[in-house]
Amino acid sequence: ETGVTQSPTHLIKTRGQQVTLRCSSQSGHNTVSWYQQALGQGPQFIFQYYREEENGRGNFPPRFSGLQFPNYSSELNVNALELDDSALYLCASSLWDRPSYNEQFFGPGTRLTVL
Amino acid sequence: DAKTTQPPSMDCAEGRAANLPCNHSTISGNEYVYWYRQIHSQGPQYIIHGLKNNETNEMASLIITEDRKSSTLILPHATLRDTAVYYCIAWGPNSGYALNFGKGTSLLVTP
Numbered sequence: 001e002t003g004v005t006q007s008p009t010h011l012i013k014t015r016g017q018q019v020t021l022r023c024s025s026q027s028g029h030n031t032v033s034w035y036q037q038a039l040g041q042g043p044q045f046i047f048q049y050y051r052e053e054e055n056g057r058g059n060f061p062p063r064f065s066g067l068q069f070p071n072y073s074s075e076l077n078v079n080a081l082e083l084d085d086s087a088l089y090l091c092a093s094s095l096w097d098r099p100s101y102n103e104q105f106f107g108p109g110t111r112l113t114v115l
Numbered sequence: 116d117a118k119t120t121q122p123p124s125m126d127c128a129e130g131r132a133a134n135l136p137c138n139h140s141t142i143s144g145n146e147y148v149y150w151y152r153q154i155h156s157q158g159p160q161y162i163i164h165g166l167k168n169n170e171t172n173e174m175a176s177l178i179i180t181e182d183r184k185s186s187t188l189i190l191p192h193a194t195l196r197d198t199a200v201y202y203c204i205a206w207g208p209n210s211g212y213a214l215n216f217g218k219g220t221s222l223l224v225t226p
Contacts, residue, residue: 004158033214042202042216043159056211090158092214100147100166102206104214106158 004107006091012113018079021110023091025072030097032074033104034066035090043090049074050096078112086114119203121220127197129226133190137203140184146207148179149214150188152199159202159216162188193224 005024013019025032031050035043045058049068063079072093078085088111092104120138127133139148150162163170163177165186170177176189190197202219206212 035214035216042200042218043153043214045213045215048213056213058213058215092158096212101164102212103161103164104159106160108158 004091004093004105006089006107006110008110009108010111010113012115013081014115015081015083017081018077019081019112021076021078021089021091021112023074023076023093023107025074025091025093026105029072029093029095029105031094031102031104032068032072033092033094034074034076035092036060036085037088037090037109039087046076081114083114086112088112119205119217121201121203121217123218124221124223126223126225127190127193129195129224130192133193133197133222133224135188135190135201135203135220135222136185137188138185139203139205142183142205143207143209144183146205146209148177148183148186149204149206150175150177151202151204151214151216152197153202153219154196154199162201164206193222195224195226198222198224 033048034046037043048056052068065077068074088109090109092106094104149164151159153159165177179186200219202216
């Protein structure tokens with residue numbers, strides 16, 4: 001059973017550009033969540049997809065968008081990059097089949113630097 | 116959604132029990148207490164969760180007070196590899212089923 005993988009590992013972009021980050025969920029998982037972690041801070045929830053539909057969103061502007069594909073891989077897209085978007089982006093997947101239990105398995109993250 | 120409060124840092128000697136407290140005085144009846152940890156340069160890792168009863172697994176024990184306003188994560192025999200940031204999170208419908216990480220407790224296990 002493979003774990004959660006993310007690509008690329010590191011990425012450097014300039015302000016105003018667009019970026020796509022990718023995540024491959026653990027086999028059999030139906031939910032994927034994305035988080036932004038600035039240096040020295042805890043991860044901040046961006047949004048969550050359940051069976052290809054967005055079912056929760058944190059306090060992030062619309063220029064942060066996502067997709068979940070039928071094979072449960074997913075993408076995080078960020079448009080019009082700003083310097084403050086520099087952070088570690090984490091993807092987490094889970095098999096959410098009970099209201100009480102949602103153990104999320106995190107990938108290693110993508111380090112995005114915006115210059 | 117319920118906010119959790121944790122001490123910013125703690126130390127523990129290797130081999131001793133590490134007891135990490137968390138206050139969640141505004142937690143609602145249908146919110147669970149989840150604990151995750153993040154070792155430096157890695158993604159967070161699930162440890163344990165509970166609603167009302169105390170819970171134990173191979174990693175840790177979770178003690179929740181009867182009024183559910185606070186809890187304690189116990190690592191029974193801390194090792195150097197347990198050095199990490201530990202996050203206590205109230206999870207449930209009030210949080211939109213999102214993991215809202217705070218700043219956590221940075222635990223340093225020393226030889």
